[in-house]
Amino acid sequence: MRYCRISLLSGILLLQLALLTGSGIATAREQALPDDYCQWAVTDYAIAQPLCELAGDASRGMAIALDSGRGNCLACHQLPIPDVEAYGTIGPPLSGIGARLTKGQIRLRVVDTREINPMSIMPGFYRDPRLIHRPDKRYAGRTFLNAQQVEDVIAYLVTLK
Amino acid sequence: MMLPDKRLLLLPTLLLALLATATTAAEPRSGYEYIKQSTRDMQDDDFENPGMLALEQGRQLFNVTPAGREKSCAACHGSEGEDLDVTGIARYPVHNGNGLVTLQKQINSCRENHGDGSLPIDHPDLIALETFVRNRAAGEVINVQTDGPMAPLLEKGEQLYRLRYGLIDMSCQHCHDFYPGQRIRGQTISQGMSNGFPAYRLDIGEMTNLHQRIQQCLSLMRAEPFEAGSEEINLMGLYIMSRSNGLKIETPAVRY
Numbered sequence: 001m002r003y004c005r006i007s008l009l010s011g012i013l014l015l016q017l018a019l020l021t022g023s024g025i026a027t028a029r030e031q032a033l034p035d036d037y038c039q040w041a042v043t044d045y046a047i048a049q050p051l052c053e054l055a056g057d058a059s060r061g062m063a064i065a066l067d068s069g070r071g072n073c074l075a076c077h078q079l080p081i082p083d084v085e086a087y088g089t090i091g092p093p094l095s096g097i098g099a100r101l102t103k104g105q106i107r108l109r110v111v112d113t114r115e116i117n118p119m120s121i122m123p124g125f126y127r128d129p130r131l132i133h134r135p136d137k138r139y140a141g142r143t144f145l146n147a148q149q150v151e152d153v154i155a156y157l158v159t160l161k
Numbered sequence: 162m163m164l165p166d167k168r169l170l171l172l173p174t175l176l177l178a179l180l181a182t183a184t185t186a187a188e189p190r191s192g193y194e195y196i197k198q199s200t201r202d203m204q205d206d207d208f209e210n211p212g213m214l215a216l217e218q219g220r221q222l223f224n225v226t227p228a229g230r231e232k233s234c235a236a237c238h239g240s241e242g243e244d245l246d247v248t249g250i251a252r253y254p255v256h257n258g259n260g261l262v263t264l265q266k267q268i269n270s271c272r273e274n275h276g277d278g279s280l281p282i283d284h285p286d287l288i289a290l291e292t293f294v295r296n297r298a299a300g301e302v303i304n305v306q307t308d309g310p311m312a313p314l315l316e317k318g319e320q321l322y323r324l325r326y327g328l329i330d331m332s333c334q335h336c337h338d339f340y341p342g343q344r345i346r347g348q349t350i351s352q353g354m355s356n357g358f359p360a361y362r363l364d365i366g367e368m369t370n371l372h373q374r375i376q377q378c379l380s381l382m383r384a385e386p387f388e389a390g391s392e393e394i395n396l397m398g399l400y401i402m403s404r405s406n407g408l409k410i411e412t413p414a415v416r417y
Contacts, residue, residue: 068346075346086347090340121335123328132330134384139328 031130034141040126042115046104050154051111051126051147061156064149071145071153076122080160091122098158106157110150126150187338187352191408192416195341195351200363204415212292212361212413215285215368219293222286230276234290237271242297250298251410254399256310261395265291265370282389288368292359295412303356303410305403318400321393327384333397336378348417353378354405355398357414364417371398 038052050056065073066081074084078093097106108115112124125144129135135142145153193201203209224240226233238244253264262270268290269279280287307315322333336345337353344350358371369377372394376386387393 072346086344088346089344121331121339123330127330132328133324134326134379135328136380136383136385139383142328144328 031141034129036146037129037143038147040111042108045108045116046102047107047111048104050107050151054148054151056148056151056153056155058152058155058159060149061152061154064145064153065156070149071125073153094157095160098160103154103158107150107154110153110157125153187341189354189405189408190341190352191356191411192351192354192414193357193411195349196416200415200417204411210361210413210415211366212359212368212415215289215292215359215361216296216413218286219289219291219296222290223293227275227277232275234271242294245294245297247298247301248304250295251301251304252306254305254395254402256306256314258310261314261399263395263398264294268294283370283373285368288359288370291370292368292413295359295410298410299412301410303402303405303408305399305406307403307406311399311403314396315400315403318396318398318403321397322400326379327382329382329384331382333378352404353401354408355401356405356408357411357416359412360414360416362416368413371401375401 040047040049040051062081064071065079066084068075073079073094074081074087076088076090078087078089078095080095101109109122111126112128113120113122114124114127123144126147127143129141129143132139193204196204204212207213220241223234223238223242226236235242250264253267254261256262265282265287268287273279305311325332325335333353336350340350341352342349355371358374359368360374361367362369362374365377372389375394375397376389379386387397
């Protein structure tokens with residue numbers, strides 16, 4: 001099931017932005033969503049349905065997680081990948097994540113973890129682009145990763161048992 | 162009907178804990194404490210510190226009398242800047258009754274009064290002059306006014322500091338309040354203090370002022386940076402300088 005969902009938390013953020021900057025940001029919600037953005041729904045702290053009903057590919061997902069220009073999960077997380085020079089220490093290690101969380105729970109963490117922890121530093125890789133404040137023009141209206149890339153990363157993470 | 166998930170009950174506690182971290186101001190620590198020993202050594206050795214080139218350039222500009230004019234900066238402040246009030250320098254940015262005056266703005270207004278004309282905020286000559294002037298106060302404790310007319314400006318600066326920006330969608334607070342000491346990939350995050358600026362940046366191999374550093378962090382977040390000299394950047398710069406109150410001026414520092 002897909003339906004438009006603007007969460008309470010996102011609403012609070014918008015309000016906070018609107019209060020500070022007045023008119024500029026308040027218009028964010030009136031902007032149209034990009035055509036290729038697929039809606040998603042949260043139930044029990046998980047997103048059960050794959051984004052846009054896509055199937056992910058684990059090996060592509062690993063490459064995306066490593067790539068500093070794409071997922072760059074390594075910036076903050078340790079991953080069980082040999083020969084990596086430096087991992088970040090901001091987030092918890094992701095080794096064994098497939099055993100700790102279900103696929104749907106992992107999907108929510110990658111799509112927009114603010115649904116669980118509104119203060120989280122972790123970027124929402126498929127966050128509603130209208131909620132992004134002052135994006136560089138090159139990235140306006142875009143998500144951090146596209147739906148296929150998100151599904152690829154998830155397909156990779158579930159293999160980390 | 163289903164009972165709410167256990168984690169739902171945990172959430173308010175978690176939020177409170179996070180808010181508590183956000184509001185208790187940590188003891189300020191210089192970026193110096195977070196950089197590698199080799200970088201500290203580079204900063205501490207006048208011959209190794211690349212920021213000394215900007216300092217020398219600043220010294221020359223300070224002493225040069227522009228063609229057709231009578232006075233150099235040195236004519237009023239001494240050739241080594243020995244007549245500058247160093248505790249006064251450690252107070253910048255200051256409020257002059259009308260608004261905020263950054264050290265850059267003060268230097269520019271001296272230049273205007275003496276016919277030199279003001280320089281763009283990111284002009285290498287202005288960075289060099291600011292480096293020379295702030296270095297006169299090296300070792301002085303930063304002491305920005307936080308009460309009176311500054312209070313509402315600081316509040317605005319802090320709000321800007323706590324806003325999320327760009328595709329990466331983080332606030333300054335995320336990195337510099339919540340995670341100092343942690344590594345983002347290979348880089349250790351500091352408290353984002355301003356006591357070393359203008360500073361030599363190893364990452365880009367250039368001298369930068371505080372405003373450029375703020376812009377670079379915004380670009381890092383794939384955000385549209387505030388313009389040089391804009392109100393937002395002045396307010397953020399003020400807030401950051403007030404966070405640095407109590408730290409000693411280290412200009413020119415060497416930083417990542």
